[in-house]
Amino acid sequence: MIKIKELRKTFGPIVAVDGVSFDVQKGQVLGFLGPNGAGKSTVMRMLACFLTPDSGTAEVCGYDIIKNPIQVRENIGYLAENVPAYSEMSVGAFLNFICDVRGLEGKKRKEALDKAIAMCHIQSVYHQTIETLSKGYRRRVGLAQALIHDPQVLILDEPTDGLDPNQKHEVRQLIGKMTQDKCIVISTHILEEVEAICSRAVVIAKGKILADSTPGELKSKYNCSLDEVFRKITTSKVA
């Protein structure tokens, strides 16, 4: 469902993404790992058609990110790293705005709203203004926004960052429930999360892919914990 071919993006003299290629199939949860500044968010932003690659391209659900950005965006749910939202709006008004944009009307809208709100446990803050929410609730509203149209592809940039252990567990369970009929890409620093929910792990540093395997295989290949695998790969191969 996602096919990335030789994506490259530079910001001035900085090469953020340098020839990244990989495919993700339906039913896979791909953990996108890497140190800060590795290029994870840049790849995700290009997949969500927010950034245009300098060269290379990608297909999401058969649509090219450069030629058909609107169709790509219709088919994905994207949660950005800093959970952008209109802070002066109430949660309800914000989610209704997303429904407006995504063309969910009438009965469909009500069902979509009810489902997303129940999934993300945000009933209690429905009438609250987004700027008054805690970090955890804000992120859950962001998740609800990404899930509301039941997209085939989910791109989540650090979805559990800032959540308490209970909330992290809930989000992981939520992702676990959706794996069968979706294709999910998650970036994270939390390696236990990769072990818990990801069927595949791609390690990236300085814009290049350094490893692409399952978490289990990585562990057995290096014969150590995933934390150590991450350190070994990102420090030795980059240096």
Next chain:
Amino acid sequence: MRGFWAVFRREFKSYFTTPLAYVFLVVFLFFSGYLTFKAGFFEARQADMTAFFMNMPLMFVFLVPAAAMRLWAEERKTGSIELLFTLPITVAQAVLGKFFAAWVFIIVAMAMTFPMLITVSYLGNPDKGLIFAGYLASILMAGGFLAVGCFFSAMSRNQVISFVLSVVACGVLVFAGMPTTMNYLSTFLPMGLVQAISTMSFQGHFDSMQRGVLEFKDISYFVILIAGWITAGGVILDERKAN
């Protein structure tokens, strides 16, 4: 079209969920009334709204950029632009949605000056066509200023910078056509160039419309101006949205 309406509705409502709309309306309505009566509304002994419309360019130079400055600068500052442009909305839909939301807001503000219309109608028998032309000219001029404001808002993520730049640009567009400016320019520029500068200015087109002369060249001036600045704003935004 769906993206346009969604952005339009959200943006229009957002004026009223923040104090901006109320501050804008109070200041605009107070000064539009105050300046009219100060300019000798009663002394003129004429039931028309000339004194009212006369002050519009000056008020709009400051007030319209204030309504426009947040349109894109705020989206870029808070990062919500990343949300907007990862939803199925094109840059054109978003730019137009925001522009028209702000324009309709200003039209609402203009509509709230209706007591002025009631006053002149009570005092005499004003020329309704002239009043209509005055409102049309003011609304078109506000659209022009708004398009300039949108452009500068897309250029900078700092609202103060975008406000100051818009005021300067709108000010230049108004004052270039003032008689004093033209007199000064004609001391060292050839007459043809002075004429050219004055036809580029808001003032001449606004004055002739406000006098009740609805000419194609005046209306097309505003339409081209609005389209041009909005297009430029869209291009800048597309270029800089992720910076």
